Amino acid sequence: xxxxxxxxxxxxxxxxxxxxxxxxxxxxxxxxxxxxxxxxxxxxxxxxxxxxxxxxxxxxxxxxxxxxxxxxxxxxxxxxxxxxxxxxxxxxxxxxxxxxxxxxxxxxxxxxxxxxxxxxxxxxxxxxxxxxxxxxxxxxxxxxxxxxxxxxxxxxxxxxxxxxxxxxxxxxxxxxxxxxxxxxxxxxxxxxxxxxxxxxxxxxxxxxxxxxxxxxxxxxxxxxxxxxxxxxxxxxxxxxxxxxxxxxxxxxxxxxxxxxxxxxxxxxxxxxxxxxxxxxxxxxxxxxxxxxxxxxxxxxxxxxxxxxxxxxxxxxxxxxxxxxxxxxx
Amino acid sequence: xxxxxxxxxxxxxxxxxxxxxxxxxxxxxxxxxxxxxxxxxxxxxxxxxxxxxxxxxxxxxxxxxxxxxxxxxxxxxxxxxxxxxxxxxxxxxxxxxxxxxxxxxxxxxxxxxxxxxxxxxxxxxxxxxxxxxxxxxxxxxxxxxxxxxxxxxxxxxxxxxxxxxxxxxxxxxxxxxxxxxxxxxxxxxxxxxxxxxxxxxxxxxxxxxxxxxxxxxxxxxxxxxxxxxxxxxxxxxxxxxxxxxxxxxxxxxxxxxxxxxxxxxxxxxxxx
Ligand SMILES: Nc1ncnc2c1ncn2[C@@H]1O[C@H](COP(=O)(O)OP(=O)(O)OP(=O)(O)O)[C@@H](O)[C@H]1O
Ligand SMILES: [Mg+2]
Numbered sequence: 001x002x003x004x005x006x007x008x009x010x011x012x013x014x015x016x017x018x019x020x021x022x023x024x025x026x027x028x029x030x031x032x033x034x035x036x037x038x039x040x041x042x043x044x045x046x047x048x049x050x051x052x053x054x055x056x057x058x059x060x061x062x063x064x065x066x067x068x069x070x071x072x073x074x075x076x077x078x079x080x081x082x083x084x085x086x087x088x089x090x091x092x093x094x095x096x097x098x099x100x101x102x103x104x105x106x107x108x109x110x111x112x113x114x115x116x117x118x119x120x121x122x123x124x125x126x127x128x129x130x131x132x133x134x135x136x137x138x139x140x141x142x143x144x145x146x147x148x149x150x151x152x153x154x155x156x157x158x159x160x161x162x163x164x165x166x167x168x169x170x171x172x173x174x175x176x177x178x179x180x181x182x183x184x185x186x187x188x189x190x191x192x193x194x195x196x197x198x199x200x201x202x203x204x205x206x207x208x209x210x211x212x213x214x215x216x217x218x219x220x221x222x223x224x225x226x227x228x229x230x231x232x233x234x235x236x237x238x239x240x241x242x243x244x245x246x247x248x249x250x251x252x253x254x255x256x257x258x259x260x261x262x263x264x265x266x267x268x269x270x271x272x273x274x275x276x277x278x279x280x281x282x283x284x285x286x287x288x289x290x291x292x293x294x295x296x297x298x299x300x301x302x303x304x305x306x307x308x309x310x311x312x313x314x315x316x317x318x319x320x321x322x323x324x325x326x327x328x329x
Numbered sequence: 330x331x332x333x334x335x336x337x338x339x340x341x342x343x344x345x346x347x348x349x350x351x352x353x354x355x356x357x358x359x360x361x362x363x364x365x366x367x368x369x370x371x372x373x374x375x376x377x378x379x380x381x382x383x384x385x386x387x388x389x390x391x392x393x394x395x396x397x398x399x400x401x402x403x404x405x406x407x408x409x410x411x412x413x414x415x416x417x418x419x420x421x422x423x424x425x426x427x428x429x430x431x432x433x434x435x436x437x438x439x440x441x442x443x444x445x446x447x448x449x450x451x452x453x454x455x456x457x458x459x460x461x462x463x464x465x466x467x468x469x470x471x472x473x474x475x476x477x478x479x480x481x482x483x484x485x486x487x488x489x490x491x492x493x494x495x496x497x498x499x500x501x502x503x504x505x506x507x508x509x510x511x512x513x514x515x516x517x518x519x520x521x522x523x524x525x526x527x528x529x530x531x532x533x534x535x536x537x538x539x540x541x542x543x544x545x546x547x548x549x550x551x552x553x554x555x556x557x558x559x560x561x562x563x564x565x566x567x568x569x570x571x572x573x574x575x576x577x578x579x580x581x582x583x584x585x586x587x588x589x590x591x592x593x594x595x596x597x598x599x600x601x
Contacts, residue, residue: 198450201443205450209434209436211430214398215430215434217420
């Protein structure tokens with residue numbers, strides 16, 4: 001291979017890693033809920049969409065349910081007329097996600113205790129459609145621009161530094177670099193929380209054995225709320241990153257579809273698995289497109305992740321880091 | 330035997346206090362099955378109280394009622410002189426009632442140390458925010474909890490497996506770790522569901538010694554279920570005997586041993 005091509009492949013790999021970080025973020029939300037409650041949360045993608053919509057709405061001072069109010073009362077409301085600073089809007093959205101977690105626990109989960117996993121899964125499908133509709137009704141269905149002041153565009157620093165060192169300037173999106181740092185920060189915080197805090201310890205206990213957790217005084221309902229709040233917060237972070245990249249619109253909820261192969265790869269119960277799985281899929285996707293795409297007509301990114309995940313399923317059904325599933329007989 | 334309300338002195342000279350917990354006319358039904366039928370008894374401060382009976386007699390069900398895992402169909406549970414409303418298991422645990430399970434319920438993925446630390450969750454004060462902002466105080470509290478846990482580890486002689494993931498331990502040691510976790514909560518009442526089941530003779534002797542020591546050193550009130558008659562007679566101050574969901578005997582080991590209903594129930598049923 002020509003050195004130039006090698007460098008280009010390296011650049012593609014780096015870009016793949018950055019894209020993978022996004023996948024990891026979404027997969028992380030899934031893993032958190034699955035570990036603690038055994039629920040496969042179909043609504044995780046919509047949670048990210050809902051968070052992003054709420055963030056944009058709050059930031060721009062949009063009046064929630066404006067369309068509904070206007071239709072009912074014949075008024076013509078749109079905005080409060082203020083703009084909130086990005087950080088304030090993010091904090092408020094995080095609170096909204098906590099409120100949402102409390103509502104989900106009270107209205108849905110509480111009534112489905114001890115139901116089969118498939119029932120809970122169905123409930124999250126319902127939840128996904130409901131949240132999608134709620135997001136539309138609250139904030140409108142138009143495509144929105146999300147701008148919380150994250151840097152955009154190709155990083156000139158990376159380009160000039162790599163150019164000086166390697167004689168080849170890498171094109172790396174600034175937003176991707178930020179996303180990587182945010183993801184590292186988030187995972188570190190989550191790890192510290194789960195290892196060293198009282199609530200984190202309770203969370204791990206519940207993930208391990210419900211009965212035992214109850215017997216040491218842990219309220220399962222509190223843990224559900226906690227874990228859905230954290231998943232909501234992770235969804236918010238994912239929503240901000242994806243929204244900043246490609247706008248806030250329905251398709252944002254489809255990022256969940258990318259998380260599925262990540263989970264199959266990394267295992268449904270492993271946080272490191274979600275991260276490594278996301279990175280593998282991100283890199284694999286980009287490299288495959290780079291090497292094989294031109295030969296087989298391109299657009300491989302749509303399906304490559306699934307094929308990779310299926311291959312994994314055949315050889316290692318529990319995923320890279322997942323616990324081995326042994327049926328008791 | 331009807332113990333006087335202010336307490337009594339055991340033959341070996343231990344002082345037993347007043348009533349700590351009282352079950353009043355407890356009935357528990359599962360559909361058509363009557364697991365517990367109109368049973369009343371009390372547990373006294375500092376006492377080792379045994380519940381015995383053939384398989385399926387309803388012993389575990391009774392323990393589950395005490396610990397809040399089952400809500401009785403009828404009857405009342407009184408604790409520290411007050412009637413307890415319907416409570417969730419975690420609420421009961423927070424009252425200072427710790428338990429072990431017949432089938433062992435441990436956190437298999439965690440180390441022995443972490444399992445026992447989890448037993449102290451109800452005693453941990455620091456909330457989420459204070460942990461984030463007053464790191465020093467939280468760290469100090471954590472140290473205190475770890476110290477207490479180390480004492481229990483020494484007490485139960487499991488120093489050499491402190492760091493081992495519980496899932497890898499043999500059965501007998503798991504039972505001991507479960508006891509350690511329950512003890513870590515510094516409970517007012519300790520409920521043990523067949524703490525010696527499935528153990529070899531040596532392990533049984535160890536467990537007996539631990540139970541007696543816990544009661545002796547910490548003054549912990551203990552209610553335990555046990556199949557092995559010999560063990561029960563050695564350990565307990567008073568015994569409730571159940572059969573087919575009914576109470577057929579209640580008294581000191583000697584009284585119970587000579588009770589004709591009890592003898593019949595035990596002779597009529599094969600035991601494993
Ligand atoms: N959750 C439940 N649902 C339905 N029936 C139950 C339940 N728990 C217990 N039972 C029934 O209640 C009766 C008493 O069971 P329990 O487990 O309390 O007996 P036990 O005295 O502990 O027996 P063993 O010595 O075998 O442990 C049994 O008939 C059992 O099938
Ligand atoms: Mg039993």
